[in-house]
Amino acid sequence: QTGSAPNHPSDSEDDEYITNVSIGTPAQVLPLDFDTGSSDLWVFSSETPSSSARGHTIYTPSKSSTSKKVSGASWSITYGDNSSSSGDVYTDTVTIGGFSVTGQAVESATKVSTQFVQDTSNSGLVGLALDSGNTVKPTKQKTWFSNASSHLAQPVFTADLNHQADGSYNFGFIDTTLASGPITYVPISTGNGFWEFTSASYAIGGGSSKKHSTDGIADTGTTLLLLDDTIVDAYYNQVESAQYDDSQEGYTFDCSEDLPSFSFAVGSSTITVPGSLINFAPVDGNTCFGGLQSDDGIGISIFGDVAIKAALVVFDLGNKRLGWAQK
Numbered sequence: 423q424t425g426s427a428p429n430h431p432s433d434s435e436d437d438e439y440i441t442n443v444s445i446g447t448p449a450q451v452l453p454l455d456f457d458t459g460s461s462d463l464w465v466f467s468s469e470t471p472s473s474s475a476r477g478h479t480i481y482t483p484s485k486s487s488t489s490k491k492v493s494g495a496s497w498s499i500t501y502g503d504n505s506s507s508s509g510d511v512y513t514d515t516v517t518i519g520g521f522s523v524t525g526q527a528v529e530s531a532t533k534v535s536t537q538f539v540q541d542t543s544n545s546g547l548v549g550l551a552l553d554s555g556n557t558v559k560p561t562k563q564k565t566w567f568s569n570a571s572s573h574l575a576q577p578v579f580t581a582d583l584n585h586q587a588d589g590s591y592n593f594g595f596i597d598t599t600l601a602s603g604p605i606t607y608v609p610i611s612t613g614n615g616f617w618e619f620t621s622a623s624y625a626i627g628g629g630s631s632k633k634h635s636t637d638g639i640a641d642t643g644t645t646l647l648l649l650d651d652t653i654v655d656a657y658y659n660q661v662e663s664a665q666y667d668d669s670q671e672g673y674t675f676d677c678s679e680d681l682p683s684f685s686f687a688v689g690s691s692t693i694t695v696p697g698s699l700i701n702f703a704p705v706d707g708n709t710c711f712g713g714l715q716s717d718d719g720i721g722i723s724i725f726g727d728v729a730i731k732a733a734l735v736v737f738d739l740g741n742k743r744l745g746w747a748q749k
């Protein structure tokens with residue numbers, strides 16, 4: 423068995439990627455942000471204050487004949503960008519790309535932070551990191567993929583994200599036609615509950631590869647590529663008009679400048695992010711904001727959407743490994 427669901431950018435900047443998910447009986451369809459950086463499936467619901475839920479599609483468990491309340495369960499999560507949400511827990515049937523999981527924990531939001539209220543492009547998240555990161559108490563719940571994996575043809579899923587175009591999340595199979603190059607696999611370390619791997623070197627434009635060990639996560643829920651300052655400074659040193667903009671909290675440059683590509687090692691291969699993907703978004707006039715920024719203060723590097731857009735990424739739970747193929 424397999425599943426295949428399209429995704430699309432939420433806005434003109436590719437800030438996040440949205441996929442429709444069916445929950446309950448009859449199906450209630452919600453636009454959700456698939457996030458390989460967290461492990462909770464949570465939704466705006468009939469329990470979310472209506473002032474907060476305005477503009478969002480909601481899940482109403484009482485309208486679903488297959489919903490069950492998980493008595494005494496609650497959840498609460500704070501994300502890297504300081505957004506947060508919390509609430510109580512139901513189980514229900516959740517279908518993604520034609521593949522149904524029964525008894526899936528659907529975390530209903532009774533509280534959401536301002537960022538979520540304002541971001542009407544999603545009605546919640548599908549966490550696709552490891553089960554250990556789930557926040558439900560007193561009994562941790564499994565992710566949709568974890569529940570699905572034993573029934574899928576293969577315990578894998580792939581992320582295909584594209585700049586200003588549709589992509590896909592495929593479950594249980596790898597469509598190698600989505601890639602232009604071979605898939606290189608690297609082992610993940612599971613201790614932090616992320617799809618965490620180590621990249622041994624990087625290169626800027628056509629330059630020589632520099633040895634630099636990066637411990638990072640493959641994270642569809644983070645917009646940018648966030649790496650160590652030394653790498654980021656070296657990159658923007660090659661961009662004539664670049665400067666660090668305190669107000670924007672990142673490097674900006676003249677939008678008309680041709681940006682060098684950025685390559686990172688995956689095992690014995692490399693993935694190259696074209697400069698066009700690093701010219702992330704205009705901030706004002708003809709000043710643009712970079713898609714490569716510092717991971718300062720996070721404690722880990724994040725290969726977010728800017729990096730994932732350059733590749734087909736294979737999340738292989740069965741073999742505890744990540745695969746990257748150039749697109």
Ligand SMILES: CCCC[C@H](NC(=O)[C@H](Cc1ccccc1)NC(=O)N1CCOCC1)C(=O)N[C@@H](CC1CCCCC1)C(O)(O)C(F)(F)C(=O)NC
Pocket residue numbers: 437438455457458459460500501502503504505537541641642643644645646720724
């Ligand atoms: C500090 C480094 C991480 C920042 C990262 N957030 C982001 O990358 C948000 C995502 C977003 C897009 C549109 C509207 C609202 C939010 N984007 C963002 O901060 N920017 C600012 C820079 O310009 C680009 C957009 C994050 O918290 N990612 C979460 C998941 C997001 C949480 C907020 C809603 C969208 C999903 C994550 O799960 O991937 C995580 F791994 F970072 C995490 O916190 N795990 C626990």
